[in-house]
Amino acid sequence: MTSRDTRILAWRLVLLPLLLWAMALWQGQRADEHRTLLLEDRGQLHVFIAQVEEMQRVRDHRDVQFNGRSVDPYMANSMAVLRLNETERELTFARIGSVLAQWSLPLAAVLTLLGVAALVTLHWAGKAALASRARLVRLFHRVRQLLPLALAALMVLLTLTAVLEIAYEALWLFALKQTSAGVLKLQLLVGLLMLAMLWPLYRLPGQLKTMLQLFKPEPHDVFGTPLTEQQAPALWARVRSLARRLDALEPDNIVVGCLEGFYVTSAEVLLQPGERRLQGRTLYLPLPLLAVLSRRESDAVIAHELAHFSGEDTAYSMRFAPIYQGVWRSIGVLGEHMEAGFLRGLLTLPAYALAVYSMQRFDHAVSHWSRERELLADAAGARIDGPQAVVDSLVRISALEPLIDEHHRHLCDQPALWPQDLLGSVLTHLAQQPIVLPDAELADELPHPTDTHPPTLQRIQALGMSAEDARHGQALRPVLVDQALARLAEDVPDVPGLSGMLTTALGDFLARQREDIRRELEERAHAVPSESIVREGAQLRGRFLLVVALGCMVAAAWLLLGVDVHGAKPGLITFFRVLAVAIAGTGVMLGVFGWRFIKRAATPALVLTRDTVRFANASEPIALHCFDQYQVKVSPGLAVVLQLAEDAPLPMFHKRRFWEPDAKFDTRTRQVTLALGRWSVDGKALNGGQLALLIGRYLEGGHARQALQALDGGPSGEAL
Helix, strand or coil: CCHHHHHHHHHHHHHHHHHHHHHHHHHHHHHHHHHHHHHHHHHHHHHHHHHHHHHHHCCCCCCEEECCEEECHHHHHHHHHHHHHHHHHHHHHHHHHHHHHHHHHHHHHHHHHHHHHHHHHHHHHHHHCCCCHHHHHHHHHHHHHHHHHHHHHHHHHHHHHHHHHHHHHCHHHHHCCCCCHHHHHHHHHHHHHHHHHHHHHHHHHHHHHHHHHHCCCCCEEEECEECCCCCCHHHHHHHHHHHHHHCCCCCCEEEEECCCCCEEECCCEEEECCCEEECCCEEEEEHHHHHHCCHHHHHHHHHHHHHHHCCCHHHHHHHHHHHHHHHHHHHHHHHHHHHCCHHHHHHHHHHHHHHHHHHHHHHHHHHHHHHHHHHHHHHHHHHHHCHHHHHHHHHHHHHHHHHHHHHHHHHHHCHHHCCCCHHHHHHHHHHCCCCCCCHHHHCCCCCCCCCCCCCHHHHHHHCCCCHHHHHCCCCCCCCCHHHHHHHHHCCCCCHHHHHHHHHHHHHHHHHHHHHHHHHHHHHHHCCCCCEEEEEECCHHHHHHHHHHHHHHHHHHHHHHHHCCCCCCCHHHHHHHHHHHHHHHHHHHHHHHHHHHHHHHHHCCCEEEECCEEEECCECCCEEHHHEEEEEEECCCCCEEEEEECCCCCCCCECCCCCCCCCCEEECCCCEEEEECCCEEECCEECCHHHHHHHHHHHHHHHHHHHHHHHHHCCCCCCCC
């Protein structure tokens, strides 16, 4: 976390509760003082009433002082009784205020302590989890149990504290004896506000249940097909032999495909296509890499993966890793909760910050032990055919995987080139490429704290080998298609049929996905009118200024002609002449700006089409997809700022013209700014929200049309 992130977290979890606690303390002090004053007033009133009643009983008619007035005992008694009733009423509300303050103070204190305790505990847990994997599993298991309860407690405490403190401050409103329609509306508004704040608490049990369910691991999506022992007996025998040599658990399923790399998982697997579910331990083997690796190299890789099911790694792989991946999704519930509304988001903010922080504290430990697991798995793989086989497999996979991914992307971008045999197409492509290892793969660098795999050079050195051993091994040999297919056929029966089935299924899946994307893009591309002309519709404002300007000229003429009379003082005449000139100058200025508003209204300030945007002072239209961001500024006036993408060409703008609505282009920030006195389309004025919606929909549609053109392999745009 950066220092800024730390400050924000401290504000949300510590300083905000502290402010609420300080507010509760202040409210409690005010409530006690107010109640004490009211009790004193009540006691004095009781004494005063007893005195005037005694005067009435003895028929003493002398005036007495009450509230600064001299009144007779009968009037004083009536006034004192009324004042006593009001005091009793105020005292009732004061007692309610004291109760509110008494409840909000401990709630705010517990909220503060919970925030501090959570921060300290998670900070310690993140460090302690680096001690051992077993400790990481234990600590994370405990945090996983307590985190939903802590998040719920934060939300409940914050909501209740805020409601109680707002209720205390609004109590005077309900204590008013005489109410008007305005006061009643204000009371209703405050009541609705407090109900709106309490509404999240009503929904909290259901959301907490959802959060707890989301801690369960989700199925792992895999595009491939399972091979049973009856279908591939040689492959299963080979894998079982490697598992026995490593004293590792055997996989329950073996899945082959044409995507991704080698891996094992204990999570539930959801196979595509068909959405078939597999339980237990699953080993995934990519056919292209399995074909281009030698027997020794593929043994080393498979042994590496099976090693995750041996020794202490077994519990980690089977119980911890799948669950850990599901925790981030539980945090997504809070994220959705925050986006559901401003008030709800504000009350959820500390809980969301705590949830994110808890995972960030464990992320470093998880990544650390993940790197350690990879090094231990490499060592296990070296027990099969020696460290050179592991090094060769690392180097060959590092060299070939980028080429395979590049070929896959090329085929996905060109649906017409989709082959009937994806495996054969990949192998043919690899056979035509020089096999080289990128220099960055053997760079001597430290791993980033969040990296799940150590750098390749560190893995090689951990096996007692060097970069020279990696460069001069057998890993960079060329790919021979026939040899690769023959080697694969030793383990996988009917390779052509299997590859054809996977190719067809993947092609159909990509076609459906492409159609879904196309449908969504077309909806967005046609969601706006073919053209919207935005003008500075300030004609009315311009005409008003012209009328005012004419009035100024008339007033100036009257001053010049009307004050030059016989007998007037010269100084007074000079003053009125200067005043007339000033008024005339103001009239000229107002007239110029009024005429400017009228003239500018006749010229389109912004012409939006489905592909381009044109400014009045731009030399040519600019493609909408050239802008990647926008914002609408509402102060000091309504203005649109469009951010030009880094790779977009710079547009040409003419010099700014006084009589035309002109945009300003800043070459340094690559921003185009257009400010108008009044935005309108088809004579209808636009406010800030409507303007943002209009610009956003056109930009979204422009990007969608450009994406559609890229999908069809057509030109990327008609304009700049």
